[in-house]
Structures are given as C-alpha cells and as structure tokens.
Amino acid sequence: QVQLVESGGGGVQPGRSLRLSCVASGFTFSAHALHWVRQAPGKGLEWVALISFDGTNRKYADSVKGRFAISRDNSKNTMYLEMTALRPDDTALYYCARDGLGGLPFDSWGQGAAVAVSS
C-alpha cells in the first residue's frame, strides 16, 4: 500500500537549518507531484511547497519563499525539504503528501515530522 514516511525533524535554534526527508513506497514515485504541508500547534493546515513529478517545477508559500527549498531524488523514492533561516513561527508538524493523478488533490499523506524552533 501507499506509504509516506517523514524524518529529520527535531529541535533547532532560530536562524539554523534543518532538512526533512519523505521516503515513499507502494506506488510509482516518479509519476506523482509531491507537497509539504505543515500544521503549527493549535492551528490549521498550511500548504508549504510543491515539486512536480520530475522536479522541474517548484512552488512555495510566501511564508517560506527564499528560505525553504524542496527537492526530490526519484532514484531513491525520496523528497526533501531544506529549511534555512528558521524562525519560531516555523514550529509545526510537517507532512508530506502525494498529489493524486487525474485531477485528484492530496490523496495520501505521511504521519508528519515535528520541527520545533526555539532558543
């Protein structure tokens, strides 16, 4: 079955960097666009970034543009989120999500990786 497993979360000081990974299995990884979505404590879902199936197209939320970089390695069935210049308001649970085919939105999600930015 489809599985998405995030890793790389943890505690970090403001201004520092962190890289999240999302390892996929159970489907043709290279056929799907992928997203990062986050949820800050006590808040709702916030879309963060998108990468196309082949990595040629990337989009970011204004809140992370210029600080976060999304990438993927289709040979490893893995997507990444490189987060730099982290701020306390980046504290959240970060989910990776698969973009469905044929017009479907986010049809599979991981369990999330927690990031806490604090001095």
Place this chain on the structure above:
Amino acid sequence: EMVLTQSPGTLSLSPGERATLSCRASQSVSSNYLAWYQHKPGQAPRLLIYATSSRATGIPDRFAGSGSGTHFTLSIARLEPEDFAVYYCQQYGRSYLFGGGTKVEI
C-alpha cells in the same frame, strides 16, 4: 489574495445527527479544484471529497460535497462516532490553500 473561510469554527452535535459545514472563498473557485479533508489528532489528514462533490476511494456515502463559485458545503448525513474530527476545505490545482477548519465535536 484568496482566502477560504470555514464556518462554524466548532459544531457540537450528537451521533446520528446531520452536520453541515460551510467553506466560503473570497474569489470564485473552479468546482474542479475544491476538496475536503478530515483530520483527527495524531493521524494523517484524509481526503474525503475532490472536485467539489466526488468522494475519494473508500469514503462512505454519508459524506457529500456541493457548491459552486464562492460557496461550498460538506454534509455528513448521519454522524458516526468516528466522524468527530476537524474538517478542512482546500483549493488546489494552480495554487493551494486550506481553510481554517471546522471542528465537529460531540
């Protein structure tokens, strides 16, 4: 800037009752690109409805989506105990945006 406003913020109901959740957009949304998700604490969000009214795989028919333009609705015909959760609407396609969520509680 597009905004999706969900109401009410919290809906207090009992099992067996009908739930009606609203999602209003500040600009018109293509009906092809409006989705609803269910999110329970400690779990991954789950896709319920896409393209305004199409149920995702495995979603029971007590969940129904409707609407057009700037007003969309998620209805849950008869609440089951497992339906108590937070529900989000989402615009997707060329851009991606979630509403603030509606909590359905007992």
